[in-house]
Amino acid sequence: MTLLFEQMLNGVQYGFMLFLLAAGLTLIFGIMGIINLAHGAFYMAGAFIGTWVAGVTGSFWIGLPAGLAGSAVIGLLVEFLVIRRLYARDHLEQVLATFALVLIFNQLATIVFGRQPLMAAPPQLLSASVELLPGLIYPVYRLAIIGVGIAVAAGLYLLINRSRIGMLIRAGEADREMVRALGIRIKLIYTLVFGLGAVLAGLAGYLAGPIYSVQAGMGDRIILPTFVVVVVGGVGSIRGAFVAALVLGVLDTLLRAYAPGMLRGIMESSAADTLGAGLASMGIYLMMALVLMARPQGFFPAKG
Amino acid sequence: MTDLAHPSPADEARQGLRLPTVVFGAVLLAGLIALPFAADAVGMNSLISLGSRVLIYAIAVASLNIALGFGGLVSFGHAAFFGIGAYVVAMLSNHADWGTPFLGFIPGTNSLILCLLAAMLSAGVAAAIIGALSLRTGGIQFIMITLAFGQMVYFFFTSLSAYGGDDGLMMSGANAFFGLNLRNRTNFYYLCLTISVAGFWLYWMFMRSSFAAVLDGVRQSPDRMAALGLAPTRHRLVAFILSGIGTGLAGGLLANLLRFASPDTLNWNTSGLLMIMLILGGVGTLWGPFLGALVILVLEDVFGAWTENWPLVLGIVLLLVVLNTHGGLVALIRRLTGGRL
Numbered sequence: 001m002t003l004l005f006e007q008m009l010n011g012v013q014y015g016f017m018l019f020l021l022a023a024g025l026t027l028i029f030g031i032m033g034i035i036n037l038a039h040g041a042f043y044m045a046g047a048f049i050g051t052w053v054a055g056v057t058g059s060f061w062i063g064l065p066a067g068l069a070g071s072a073v074i075g076l077l078v079e080f081l082v083i084r085r086l087y088a089r090d091h092l093e094q095v096l097a098t099f100a101l102v103l104i105f106n107q108l109a110t111i112v113f114g115r116q117p118l119m120a121a122p123p124q125l126l127s128a129s130v131e132l133l134p135g136l137i138y139p140v141y142r143l144a145i146i147g148v149g150i151a152v153a154a155g156l157y158l159l160i161n162r163s164r165i166g167m168l169i170r171a172g173e174a175d176r177e178m179v180r181a182l183g184i185r186i187k188l189i190y191t192l193v194f195g196l197g198a199v200l201a202g203l204a205g206y207l208a209g210p211i212y213s214v215q216a217g218m219g220d221r222i223i224l225p226t227f228v229v230v231v232v233g234g235v236g237s238i239r240g241a242f243v244a245a246l247v248l249g250v251l252d253t254l255l256r257a258y259a260p261g262m263l264r265g266i267m268e269s270s271a272a273d274t275l276g277a278g279l280a281s282m283g284i285y286l287m288m289a290l291v292l293m294a295r296p297q298g299f300f301p302a303k304g
Numbered sequence: 305m306t307d308l309a310h311p312s313p314a315d316e317a318r319q320g321l322r323l324p325t326v327v328f329g330a331v332l333l334a335g336l337i338a339l340p341f342a343a344d345a346v347g348m349n350s351l352i353s354l355g356s357r358v359l360i361y362a363i364a365v366a367s368l369n370i371a372l373g374f375g376g377l378v379s380f381g382h383a384a385f386f387g388i389g390a391y392v393v394a395m396l397s398n399h400a401d402w403g404t405p406f407l408g409f410i411p412g413t414n415s416l417i418l419c420l421l422a423a424m425l426s427a428g429v430a431a432a433i434i435g436a437l438s439l440r441t442g443g444i445q446f447i448m449i450t451l452a453f454g455q456m457v458y459f460f461f462t463s464l465s466a467y468g469g470d471d472g473l474m475m476s477g478a479n480a481f482f483g484l485n486l487r488n489r490t491n492f493y494y495l496c497l498t499i500s501v502a503g504f505w506l507y508w509m510f511m512r513s514s515f516a517a518v519l520d521g522v523r524q525s526p527d528r529m530a531a532l533g534l535a536p537t538r539h540r541l542v543a544f545i546l547s548g549i550g551t552g553l554a555g556g557l558l559a560n561l562l563r564f565a566s567p568d569t570l571n572w573n574t575s576g577l578l579m580i581m582l583i584l585g586g587v588g589t590l591w592g593p594f595l596g597a598l599v600i601l602v603l604e605d606v607f608g609a610w611t612e613n614w615p616l617v618l619g620i621v622l623l624l625v626v627l628n629t630h631g632g633l634v635a636l637i638r639r640l641t642g643g644r645l
Contacts, residue, residue: 092378097626099576103619231448271465278463285452292449296441
């Protein structure tokens with residue numbers, strides 16, 4: 001029972017990780033109509049730059065702003081050099097151009113930082129574990145990630161629904177021509193949204209460092225589940241991304257934890273482990289296919 | 305989803321064979337036939353395998369073009385059909401070695417014809433299922449759901465430890481084909497060339513068919529086609545299945561070339577690579593798939609030997625192509641030759 005609870009918490013933590021990435025991605029698609037496969041590059045940039053700075057300075061808390069700034073700069077650069085030229089193009093060209101960026105950034109990371117994973121450690125302050133329930137000892141760092149996820153979700157809610165910028169973002173999503181006609185510089189909003197998405201992805205990447213490994217290609221492994229979250233939640237909907245991220249995060253983690261064990265009852269253990277791992281990896285894609293079958297627009301289709 | 309100003313390739317194909325096209329085709333065929341002799345003469349035997357790979361990928365890209373170029377179906381999951389083709393061939397041939405039936409009732413076989421037919425059939429069935437489900441969506445959802453199905457197939461095959469799991473599935477040798485030794489590079493190359501020429505002829509017939517014309521119409525305006533009494537979804541599904549069958553054939557050939565079914569063939573990067581080749585060559589064109597496969601694989605061969613940063617080069621080339629060219633290499637050649645080719 002404590003094991004199940006621990007896995008649920010891991011799932012929620014993974015879900016918030018996915019949410020940090022998916023929130024930016026879904027906003028970018030919702031307002032700009034851009035499919036950005038290279039979103040994982042910002043995650044990777046935040047992880048590499050932040051972890052490297054943290055390693056040099058010896059402080060997690062100096063690495064954090066460095067990682068965020070690094071992913072913001074790379075995000076704005078990508079927006080300025082590539083994404084701006086893709087607004088009027090069809091999805092195929094967007095997919096291919098941003099796929100090209102994935103290849104470029106993965107290779108650049110290998111060139112700059114090498115093939116060896118960078119080591120990252122949680123800060124002293126958060127490196128302890130606490131006993132949540134009798135027998136359940138849980139790392140504070142993972143709880144902190146959940147806390148950051150909740151804070152970001154609340155912040156985004158306020159930003160989108162209560163601020164002037166948020167109002168313009170919502171207006172841009174609904175009718176960009178009208179917004180432009182009212183004298184708002186929509187291009188500036190696009191850049192802001194893209195930068196915000198990149199920073200959130202960089203934050204996720206930096207926070208992921210001490211848990212997963214910081215290496216080239218790390219973005220690839222999380223970007224596909226992130227797309228599943230965006231599509232299942234309803235493209236353009238932050239609320240949908242929030243719900244889908246948590247559901248899929250928990251589902252994926254539980255499947256990984258329990259599928260091999262369940263299969264071991266009916267087949268020999270090494271085969272059960274590989275098959276179980278495979279089925280667990282298929283889980284979220286299967287769920288996405290089922291959801292799209294029933295509701296082609298996802299859980300919470302964005303209006304407009 | 306696809307831009308409407310896209311020139312209709314089916315229309316062009318129906319105008320019949322024009323002299324420059326015939327001349328280009330004849331010169332190309334002569335060059336391809338001569339390749340093994342030329343490779344022998346300069347002592348670069350690896351060129352023959354490269355030639356086989358170009359032909360195999362050209363088949364896969366031409367097949368993708370049926371769905372993507374003509375049907376307007378941006379599939380990010382074609383690696384599934386490519387990999388299914390490869391794995392079916394490797395599985396059947398391994399079962400022939402082991403002397404055990406596949407799934408307990410399908411006897412293993414080492415016959416090239418049977419293996420390739422099985423690869424095409426399996427890929428076709430997979431395409432029918434994936435297509436029927438995916439076509440309920442459209443736009444970005446279609447791209448993502450095909451990607452999801454591709455990933456499912458990838459994880460499925462890599463989780464089968466009896467068939468090599470993550471390591472892929474080795475074959476003890478190439479398939480048997482009327483006593484011809486297919487381990488011999490030249491023999492295998494000519495086999496690929498024969499199949500490619502036959503496939504190319506079918507592809508040409510497809511482009512001239514009324515089916516392609518309807519498909520073209522469905523891509524440009526599904527509503528108008530529906531108003532004409534032509535069911536858009538059914539035509540798209542047939543295109544998707546044809547596309548899957550052709551890609552499966554290419555996968556089966558690749559397994560024979562490498563004597564190995566690699567999980568890489570199922571990876572989403574492979575779906576991306578096939579799309580890159582198509583875009584680079586020219587979407588919806590006759591020569592585009594071949595040119596795209598040729599340029600990418602030759603570049604990979606050259607840069608891959610020269611620097612390990614080949615993916616960086618590929619990324620930059622792709623980015624420049626997507627941002628700056630409209631219509632890929634075929635359009636570029638047309639512009640350079642004043643539209644005569």
